[in-house]
Amino acid sequence: MDTNFQPVISTNERGHYRQHSLEFKRALVALSLEPGASVARIAREHGVNANQVFSWRRLYRQGRLGVPALMRDDGLLPVMLAPTAPAPSNSNSDAGGIIVLELGEVRVRIDGQPNVAILAQVLDRVLR
Template identity: 85%
Template sequence: MDTNFQPITSKNARGHYRQHPLEFKRALVALSLERGASVARIARGHGVNANQVFSWRRLYEQGRLGVPALMRDDGLLPVVLAPTAPAPNSTPSDAKGVIVLELGQVRVRIEGQPNASTPAQVLDRVLR
């Protein structure tokens, strides 16, 4: 990804400090979070200190750069709860549950009343 960002410079009483726009910070953070990226190389290529990029990464993870924190590949799966309509003529005793797990091209649907070990076994097999 070839980018050319221009920092905004300003003068103040303490000297020359570069004031980088949020888009610049977010772009460098995004580049630095890519798999195999070198923060030092990215920082040097854009004329900032690597420690500054690490600082922006912390702010980004805390959601303090104006955007939500990045989703990282930490092994967790996203969970979506969707309301289901009760089946007609059903009683609470015959209520069934449905668990749908999606990971990339893999989709697993578990119907009925699975015990707690069933989803664990399925996830163990899918994530191998």
């Protein structure tokens, strides 16, 4: 009977974990969000586990992949320009401009000159 009593020594207890760049993660998330895409197929083609892609999608939706939570095929919102009546002189708006955003059942109207930080937060919530 041959037995080996020498301990197995491992220099790394948990193994080697690959570090993927944000660009790689964003690219796989974008591919997985396309209509008819198979997360399992995309993961297999790029050498990662499908559960990892689902995890990255969750991070993306939370806005934790370093990009706004807007990733559509064209990345654009439809814009229509329409003439408006001049603002009355006693109006409280700073610039007299009006921004109206319509996305599905959501309609946002902004009069005057908006605060950039607040506008970014509103757009982030509306576009999720």
